[in-house]
Amino acid sequence: MFVLVNLKTYPCDPIEVAEAVRDVNESTDARVAVAPQATNIAQVAETGAETWAQHVDPIDYGSNTGHTLAETVADAGAVGTLINHSEQRLKLADIDGTVQAAERADLETVVCANNPAQIGAAAALGPDAVAVEPPELIGTGTPVSQADPDVVEDAVNAARNVDSDVSVLCGAGISTGDDVVAAGDLGAEGVLLASGVAKADDPTAALEDLVEPL
Numbered sequence: 001m002f003v004l005v006n007l008k009t010y011p012c013d014p015i016e017v018a019e020a021v022r023d024v025n026e027s028t029d030a031r032v033a034v035a036p037q038a039t040n041i042a043q044v045a046e047t048g049a050e051t052w053a054q055h056v057d058p059i060d061y062g063s064n065t066g067h068t069l070a071e072t073v074a075d076a077g078a079v080g081t082l083i084n085h086s087e088q089r090l091k092l093a094d095i096d097g098t099v100q101a102a103e104r105a106d107l108e109t110v111v112c113a114n115n116p117a118q119i120g121a122a123a124a125l126g127p128d129a130v131a132v133e134p135p136e137l138i139g140t141g142t143p144v145s146q147a148d149p150d151v152v153e154d155a156v157n158a159a160r161n162v163d164s165d166v167s168v169l170c171g172a173g174i175s176t177g178d179d180v181v182a183a184g185d186l187g188a189e190g191v192l193l194a195s196g197v198a199k200a201d202d203p204t205a206a207l208e209d210l211v212e213p214l
């Protein structure tokens with residue numbers, strides 16, 4: 001299972017979480033990675049944790065003031081990027097352009113989507129993975145894998161019907177090892193989570209609990 005921890009703009013210490021991600025990754029068969037804010041990517045990558053961007057823009061080198069270039073986050077140490085997170089929604093053409101920009105920079109891609117229909121559309125754009133996240137469950141602590149198992153199974157089937165090479169993650173409310181196991185039982189190959197680790201008093205303990213049954 002892939003456990004991708006998105007720090008969003010939570011007021012956590014990204015280095016503390018990154019070091020926990022690095023250490024827990026070394027102690028489990030699961031793959032554990034962290035997506036800090038763009039300004040923290042280089043510092044986080046220096047810890048040795050697998051580091052992802054939360055977003056890059058569908059642009060190339062040039063006159064793009066205020067945008068984030070895929071090559072720049074790759075140079076800073078990121079190996080992948082989220083695209084179209086529920087809190088950073090893009091138009092379809094921009095999702096397509098961002099997948100292409102990320103691939104140009106050799107970044108792995110996870111395209112997020114609200115529901116199985118959108119997952120099918122996202123999978124058709126050829127990312128490495130898609131992540132289904134019902135927005136109403138994000139940040140609630142109520143895991144999608146228990147609250148809405150059908151959405152996970154339907155997302156897995158929707159992606160598989162379009163391109164069986166595209167992995168499916170699920171997210172929203174995931175915070176325990178049981179939640180991760182339930183996601184895997186529904187066909188997900190990973191989980192995308194945030195508050196369960198970023199808001200935890202002890203991020204290492206939270207991560208250890210997430211991977212313990214894997």
Ligand SMILES: O=C[C@H](O)COP(=O)(O)O
Pocket residue numbers: 006085086133137138139140141171172173174192193194195196
């Ligand atoms: O990127 C992570 C997701 O939005 C899930 O957030 P959450 O784990 O706080 O529900």
